[in-house]
Amino acid sequence: MNKRQWLETLVGFDTTSRNSNLELIAALRDNLEQQGIKPWFAHNKEKTKANLFATLPATAGANAGATQGGIVLSGHTDVVPVDGQKWDTDPFKLVEKDGALYARGSCDMKGFIATAMALTPEFLAMPRTKPLHLAFSYDEEIGCIGAPAMLEEIVKRGIKVDGCVVGEPTSMNVVVAHKGINVFACKVHGKSAHSSLTPQGCNAIEYAARMICAIRDFADAYKANGPYDQFFDVPFTTMTTNQIRGGIAVNTIPELCEFTYEFRNLPGMTVADIQAQIDVYVRDVLLPKMKTEFADARIEIDNFAGSPALEAVEQAAITELVRALTGDRETRKVAYGTEAGLFQQIGIPTIVCGPGSIDNAHKPNEFVTLAQLDRCEQFLRKLGKSLETA
Structure with missing residues (x-):
């Protein structure tokens, strides 16, 4: 043929x-x-x-x-x-x-x-x-x-x-x-409650939103401060959240929110160093705040796909x-x-x-x-x- x-x-x-x-x-x-x-x-x-x-x-x-x-x-x-x-x-x-x-x-x-x-x-x-x-x-x-x-x-x-x-x-x-690509799945586990009784719950969507905003802040920092490689059409490392799912009803505080995010890194930048920023934010800022509302709150992150x-x-x-x-x-x-x-x-x-x-x-x-x-x-x-x- x-x-x-x-x-x-x-x-x-x-x-x-x-x-x-x-x-x-x-x-x-x-x-x-x-x-x-x-x-x-x-x-x-x-x-x-x-x-x-x-x-x-x-x-x-x-x-x-x-x-x-x-x-x-x-x-x-x-x-x-x-x-x-x-x-x-x-x-x-x-x-x-x-x-x-x-x-x-x-x-x-x-x-x-x-x-x-x-x-x-x-x-x-x-x-x-x-x-x-x-x-x-x-x-x-x-x-x-x-x-x-x-x-x-x-x-x-x-x-x-x-x-x-x-x-x-x-x-x-x-x-x-070309850039590397790494895709992460994140699960934010809170506690459900009737939405009229918000102090009894821990809103997984709201905490996921804080994490997503933090990821955007890291991305904005790379855009503003580099490092750069001007031979690339997008000359800096990018980070985006591209899928999200959570909640079961309009009157129920969600106990689970799942989302995926990715970053596309310039050659020479390690996956571990980029992800470490997110890990530190989760460990030192987000999770302690969640645990004041629900002691068993947790956040799971899985790097399920990627290519160098x-x-x-x-x-x-x-x-x-x-x-x-x-x-x-x-x-x-x-x-x-x-x-x-x-x-x-x-x-x-x-x-x-x-x-x-x-x-x-x-x-x-x-x-x-x-x-x-x-x-x-x-x-x-x-x-x-x-x-x-x-």
Whole structure:
């Protein structure tokens, strides 16, 4: 299949993160096995989702058959929901219009996976002296939850890789850094009472609100005082509260309030140092106040998802290679997160470069242009050929 046919196939699977991706993974597996490639998988605990990793061994010279070294092409198979969005077409059916392909995931990021799969027969026919690897993950969109299981298996299997290209949408420009993302779930436990008897209760929503305001104060401080990195589109660390739930009735003091917050940190800033500010506020200010009203009041915080920041090394071979193949020498750093930081964390030099604009991701009528997919195809073909003399 060509890249358009592959993309049509891939977007036809509704791999919204709440769903299984196993049908899509099976389609990739079957195609690879037909070409003599035996992928392996790293599943979630429930066995309802899977990462796929496949190695196209070296094909030439003394290294023929080698599976160590080479380059990884990485992409995630899940997509964000379409709930509440107004689409002009079926989001899970590829539609071509005015030089663009519309569907959920066409840009973020099944276009990259489709292009890599379409080129696999060419890759296999190239006289490569180093292998090429495919790494396709699940649950990237809800905090990069899936990839760690695959990376753990890579380490366990002793697989050594020279570099990695994560094909998130960058308009085929080179991105050398992105922020880290960390998502926290907070549960504030108070005491219920009839709302006419407020001294007998401890209002979980009101104390959660104080904590949320404190998080906003910390965020405002980062905006006002830095640290800054002007290469980023948002040049400071951000913190936001994005979901909240609490209360059971208008006349009942709530005993529980739950909310989630996230921060997106600049490279070089540690998760522990940022979260420590919130922990100190809870321990020294908020919880003592709550306990004057209810001795058993408590606040639970769980860091349930996250991915480290990426800061690529300009002198790394993968950075120099991707810059040479694209002709892009600009320094670009982005506020959104990817799985690139996870690859870097296990010692694999990584860069981000893929088709489509991030401005089109996650929106209704998401699309990728045919021109972008063509540029991706040309880039990946050159990357494969670079392994002929690596």
